Amino acid sequence: MIWYPYEQMKTMKQPYEIIDANGVYLYTKDAKLIDSVSSWWCMIHGYKHPLITEAIKKQADKFSHVMLGGLTHEPAIRLSNKLAEILPGDLDYCFFSDSGSVAVEVSLKMALQYYMNKGDTKRTKILALTHAYHGDTFKAMEVGDDEDYHFVLEAYGPKTNVINIPTEIDALCQAFEKYHDQLNAFIVEPLLQGAGGMRMYDISFLEKARELCDKYGVLLIFDEVATGFGRTGNRFVADRVLPDIIVLGKALVGGYIGHAVTVANKKVYDGFYSDDDRHALMHGPTFMGNALAASAALASIEVFEKENYMDKIKEIERITHRELDGFMAPGIKEVRIMGGCACIEVNDPEILEGYQDYAYKRGVFARPFLNYLYSMVPYIIKENELVQIFDTMKEWFNR
Template identity: 35%
Template structure:
């Protein structure tokens, strides 16, 4: 029988696995890279904690890439999946239906912003974005507006890594290599409030930056299908944040210029920003909302795109007219994924999650108060259960550390040694923990981040 310790698992892993978003040489101890980092083989999870094969535990401060809402091995979701396994694991959704997919669609229509009346399933966040882009384009085509073929996106945005989603994103690290493969888009300055003037409020800056979007719409509306944004937080774009007023202005402008609004709530939906959906803070309804990540509580890949009856009716016709939306995924509406999602939504319904999150967010704010005065912290920013700490070389000028120095990686490695999973975005350290974290665990997360930053900023 093969040994089941960390070293043995890593050796097996490096022989066959290629990990996502990784330079594999970093993980290979044989390469002897000075700034390398070991793989962490996880044996089990319980609540906010992960445990490796050597018995070390790690506080999952990033919700395993922002997906886990109510902890690992959650008993409510576990039980729901056990029950579903005894009934139906999956069935084709083309021409068939089943209770879990139907009930979940009903629930999503009920809880999302008003006017989102139809639910289309996909497999993951990038696929949801692809669905929304294609559906918007196809809508305009079906009603005879065939000149509408472009999309407007924000600087520093991220919408996934399939080619359509990558095209409407704007984080160079992910996009530049594949630029020759991507469709052209119109890119508008972000309302990212990190760049506001001294003394300028988030609201004032977001209003000021909207002028660029207004101009882009005025000049290009006739050929634009949709504007796509991440409401309130540009997550993969260094957790940069902006004021809800921008969304309100954007909704009004999209109506004025007859352009769709796509809200990518894949990372910010399901309570992350302090409301169930980020769009609620601007009291708007998008034409399309993309959901994934926390939808299943971090258990299974599933995504959904919700849109209006108006959009749906543009596709509803005799087959011979070829207006149908012929887009599909083999695991569309997977029964296990839908059942996990229903259990997750049940927790929101049965427990006072949003109110409790406001309490947890306040504890996070308090735990990082001292970071604001750190000589190498340019900004501490927070929207609900997302908190980010931006490291810089010079606090006064906000001169950034050269990315090649990988200062954030020092924080990551130190945190692992102290039993906390932090995965910085460059030099931005962030907390995005499961909603069941407690005050002591929040304090541990903050203390370890502080100590890691002290180590990282040493010359």
């Protein structure tokens, strides 16, 4: 049987069984539902996009997978070139992996070894944010700061190599003052912290982070697994503040096959490029650069570019503001909007109990968590569909 994610299996509500999916819609045997959360934020083109489906089929007719150990292939080569072309600055060196969590692990390993390769063994600490979520593998959990997801780490006692700070410039300056010669990296979900509660913060924090990382020689890592490809209204937040390493996943492959990438700049890459074998990055997920995933990613990026997704996201943001600005009801703490993401934070999680079934009956699939009722819609959504999502949210609070 399936062991479902984030669920107490004993009390879990039966999940909805999906029998088909097309565009923004999921189909069960008795309902047609707008997917308001893009299947954990990855299905930016909606389901069954003909170009992406075709790219996968075409590649499957040649070969589905070969390892990148001692072998290479055109889809992975083309994807690495395409990423180097579309990513800002010299973020050109692509290390593929099979999930966002693993790609985060790779970024942290890169940062640690970058300094070891230089003979600097003192920089063992990582700076990260409070409410951070970077995935569910072990080091990703450790740099995260979410007691609801990662309390199991308490068994190991207090963290020793990770410092979590709030998104406040004073806290940032103090952390650098205290730890700057022990830090190898500062990892952030830039502008939008997703699973930690759709928390949004200002670009000035990242500008200051870049300045301090430069001053003290600390690597800046942007985990854009959730924010990459337009979610914040920026193509990448890296277009505005340039990190040393960027991590992409989810929308990288338009949500069609699990895949991710850790992209380093030349400075980081050069830190491994040497005559010494021990300076190599010793990592190699079996499915890295998977040919089906790489083909899907190339098609996804092509659609993203050709169909002016950034304009679509601006329009989603405009409609979201029109529908939700000023909306208040008893129990609501705050309404937050950024790009293709909206979040209603409530004072008590009980306020959202039963919302999923309520939305189901109104043709919307939603998955609120803790105190957060949110939308992260596919970018192809139409105005009336978007309004339906927000009307459902508002009716719930006004019922």
